[in-house]
Structure formats: structure tokens, C-alpha cells
Amino acid sequence: MEELENFRAFVREFAESEVKPIAAQIDKTGEFPSEIIKKMGKLGLLGIPFSKEYGGTGCDNIRYAIGVEEISRVCGSTGITMAAHTSLGTFPIYAFGTEEQKKKYVTRLASGACLGAFGLTEPNAGSDAAGTQTTAVLKDGHYVLNGSKIFITSASIAEIFVITAVTDKSKGVHGISGFIVEKGTKGFSIGKHEDKLGLRGSNTCEFSFEGCIIPKEALLGELGQGFKVFMKTLDGGRVSIGAMALGIAQGALDESVKFVKQNKEVSNNQIIKKMLADMATEISTARFLVYHAATLEDKGKTVTKESAMAKLYASAVAMRASNWAIQIHGIEGYTKKYPVERFIRDAKLTEIGEGTSEIQRLVIARELLKS
């Protein structure tokens, strides 16, 4: 559709002129691209699927997917920062928050005034996301949080956090609740910054709560509804990671085509042509899966299976495409002269974060085997 292509062109122009020039640098130094993120906020790229009423851009999930794809095509680190902020940091409040919470927090997040983060993962709750050990005890009319979270994107930059904590241990999965916590709350401290294989320009940290007091109003959704909040959040997050992976794969293809055009001897090889053809075909397939999931979201459907498929497939495509891209560039593809070695380092996370590929497969199988 023409409007979608206009939106794509708009994001691509920004990505090529502003984001691409800093991508290699932030990968090298681990520096967070604050200026770029600010600009993205001003352009409405940090609140694409949220209504204007709450400070968003008033677009849909398909444009959001395209936005993440185009940014990730040039810079995975900026792509994941955008995706985590939107799908993990802002969406849960947008979908489950009270009117007051939405007015207070979504407006700041969707406009890009500040970044949001999502604290689900813990040292003992990775793939077993429901194995939450952080506790929230109701005491004297407020909640007291204790526990730690790890691998949280943008943790030391974000100002608003959505976290999960156990409010009733006896209820198992239905004893987990969601909460909104603000940066700087006493007893809430950011810990170790992770040194990562890729996405090195994105900020990934631990944080912990030690007797952290938050108001009763910080409860997000109903008490004991935390599992539902985070599962729904992950469904959307998986579409965004699928879009991110799609972007990286497209970037790998574009770089490869550019290289082959400039190096005629390489272009004569059928094995190289096969790689380009397979990359392009798989990317097209991944695109359909990602956009299909996004379209279903826009129709208000539950996308548990479709989002898992989109992420599972697109992440595998990103890995294959970036791996082939290095081969196409030969030994120089192994050096930092070309961006392709960064692409595969960035792509690998898409097979792990927001649910490993193994978990995605179990999710899909479970959906298929439901009576």
C-alpha cells in the first residue's frame, strides 16, 4: 500500500541519514545513542502504535513493525531500544493501565519524553518466566518490593519501569502482579551493565529492589493478573523482535547486493547467487509472517501463535542472511571494514530475548495441540 511505503520511506530516510552514521561507533564504544533517541521521540518514532490522546503517533502495529524494521536495518542497537521501549515499556501500561496511569505515564513514554523498560527476567526466571521470585508485600497501604531483575533493556536510561512481582505465593502463576516503578525510587538501584556480543549500543542492566516502597496505585492491572499482563506484552514484543530481525536480514541482503555489484568476480559464482536468492526469498517470507501478526494485532486478535512464528522464523532468517553476508564479503567480511560481522552479532539476540526459539516452538506446538 502506498501510505505504508510512504511511512517506510520516511523512517528509512531518518535511518540512513542519522542512525547509520553512528551505528559502528556505538557498537565499538558501547555508548548509548541519546541524541538519536531524542530525535526519534520528536519524530514520533517512540510511540507509533499509541493513540494521540496519550501522546502517541496514532498509527498502527503494521507501521510500528515497519518502523522497527527500518531502524534495525541500519542499527540493531537502536532498533531494540525502540522495540523494547514501545512493546515492553509502554504497551503494558497502555493496555492494562487505569486512565490515571495512562495519562501519567503513557503520555511521557509515547512522546519519547523518557524511555520505558520492562522488568520480567530474573536470575532464576528466564525461559521459566513465571518463576518470579521478586516479591511485593502490601504493608501500611503501600507495596514493598524485594528482588532482582536481569538483562533489562535500557534499565539505566529508562525513567518508567513495568515489573512483575509475587503478591501471593500460594497462588502460583496467579499470584504474580504487575507494577509501575519510577526511576529514583528509594530502594531501587541499577546494577551491573552487561558487556554483550552484539547490540552493544543498547543498554542492558541488572536492577534490584531492597525494601523499595511504591504506592498502592502502582499496581498495574488487577492483583494476580501479572502473568496475563506479561504474556500479552510478550506477544506484542515478539512481533517487534520479528520486525527487528527482519530489518537486520534486509540490511545484510542490501550490503551483500552492494558488495557483489562492486566485485564482479564474486558475482559469477552460482553459490553466491544462490545465497542472495535464498536470502531475498526468506526475507519476503519473514516479512509476510511479521506483517500478518501485526495486522491481526490491529484487528484486535490474540496473536500468541502468529507472533511466536514471526519471531521464530525472522530470527532464523536474520542469522542465515547475516552469516551468508559475511561469506559473500570473504575474509574482509570478518573485519570491521564492513558492517556484516556486526549484523550477525546483533541478530543472535533475536533468537534468545523475549523467549528463545525453543520456547517459541513450544508455544506454537501448544497452540496447535489445543483441543
Place this chain on the structure above:
Amino acid sequence: MNFNLTENQKMLQEMARKFAQKEITPEKIAEHEKMKKFPKELFSKLAELGLAGITINSKYNGAEMDTVSLTIAIEEVSKVFASLGINLLAHNLGAIAVELFGTAEQKEKFLSAVSIGDKICTVGLLDANYKTNKAEEIADGYVINGKHFIVNGEIADLYIIFSVLNGKVSAFILEKEAKGKEINNIETMGLNSSSFSELMLKGCKLSKENIMKDDINIEEIISIGRIGISALGIGISQACLDSSIEYSKKRVQFDEPICNFNLMQEMLTEMEMQTSGARLLTYNAAFLRDQKQSFSKEATIAKLYSSQSVVKSALSAIQIHGGYGYTKDYAVERYFRDAKATELLFGTTELHKTEIAKTLIK
């Protein structure tokens, strides 16, 4: 068929393994990787163990062992620190080139020092398309031009350079002081401590003493190099497997160690199968050389299989380690970055696919 190592080979394996465990500590690795520094002290220790001239004749201070032994040494070192593994390979390969193609004077002058690691050696092969490397005879010697990707770049005392002279492959020994040469350190995805560099030769003038013998069998050097890269890959692959087994036994999710889950088991099995297959192919190629049989095709097949396998193994290892595998807290992300080089050095995977087919159809 006897697939067992000889007593000497077993002793070498034991010695290399002990060295790797005791001397190549995680702290030393981290330091070199961070500073992107050639591990000179570790290399010197390897030389002390006789590993700087593994296959070289004892009259030149070599250990006079066989190709299988060279393979073992590379595998054991690479299991712990692949950068050091490739340094060791490049150095030994240079030594082999001098022993095979050096004039009597060159062997006298250099080989004994090289075999004890007093002079560090490296090899600059021809570029993929043989286009940039050219040598020309001039009045009192030769002038060479070209570009070579090498390891041990900043630390090497001797560069064994292959070039094309009058349409024929020729080899030269360049010393550190030679003019008209430029070494540029290159930042790479992995093998960060190998001193990966670009050697640029621009009107590099050499005297007649620097040219090696007339009959250069570059294929032999490339094939031994491929066996070495294959061994490097096996070492990394084994490290990936060992790390994954250990992690999956201790990591508990859903109330069980994750090694109990079928999808983890599938990955472990594939890693074991691939590593075993690569090992057999590689050691067979080395053995063929030791039996003085032709081994080029086998070396290339081994390298093709080992390199593709180790990349898969390393990616599976990261996957098994989950989020932790994506951080530098665990070695698996480095195993992957190091592993990827094996699909590109001494020829790419794609090149090998054509080369091997050509041997089948001729």
C-alpha cells in the same frame, strides 16, 4: 585401521592440555582480548615446550614430530584460546615453509631460531584472485607488491611471503626491517589477540638472498594450513560442547536442569556428532601427509566440514547458555566470534565447494 594415537602423540596431547589448563587462564585471555594484544609470554612458554617447531628436524632445534602431532597441539591450545592457536599455526607453518623451500643459507640463518621461538614467523599467502601479489626481478634482487592478510602481524620477525614471479608462484623471506612494507592492524570480529593485520608491500625491495627455492609447492602449505584451521575449529567445537554440558547440568528452569529437555539434548548431540566427525576427517588428512600420500583434497574436506560445524556448534552453545551466553561472562560468545574465521581463512567455504568438486570431476 588404527585410530589410536601413538605414545608420543599421547604425551604431546597431555603436555599441551596441561599447559592450556594451567597457563592460559581466563584472566590472561580477558586481558589480551581487551587490549587486542599478541600473547607473547604464552607463545614463549609454548616455545619452551618445543611447540615452535613441532615438525622441524632436530638439527634445526625442531621436535621432529609429525603432522598429527601438529594437529593435536593446535587443537589443544585452540580449545582454550583460539587466537593463540592460530598464532601457533602460522608460526609453525612458516617454519615448515622455510624447511621445505628455504635455501641452505636461509635454513642455516633462520630455522634454528624459529624452532625455539626466538624469531616469530608468519605466512602471507596469495590473495584469492592472485591479482595483487606480483614480484619482479630487478638488477640486484626483486621488488614485490601486494596485499596479504596475516596473523602475528605486529610481532613477527620473519614473513614468508608468496607471490607471483614471471607467472609462477614464488616465495620470499622478509625480515622485520625490510623497507617498502607496511603492517596495519585490523579490527576483526574475533581472534582478537592474534594480531590480525594487513601486510602491504609497496615497492618492497629484496636482495637475491631473500628468494626461496625455485620449486614452490604452495598447495602443500595451504593444505597443512587447512588442517591447522580444521584443528582450531575442532578445539573450539569441543570447548563449546564442554561448556554447554556443564552449563545445562547446573542451570535449573521449570524445576529441572535444562539438560533434561529434548531440545537441549538435540543440540548437545549434534555438537558431539559434528565435533567427532570433524576430528576424524582432520586427523585422517594429517595422517595421510605423514604416510607421504596425497592429502590436499582430504585437508580441504576436513576444513570445510570442521569450519561449518564449529560455527553451528558455537551458535548452539550460545543458545544453550541463553541470555547469559550473549554476555561476556561466559566464553561461548567468543568461541562463536573466533569460530567464524575458520570459514574464511585459507579459503572460503564457497571456494572449497568448487575446489573439491573439481578434484572429483577431473
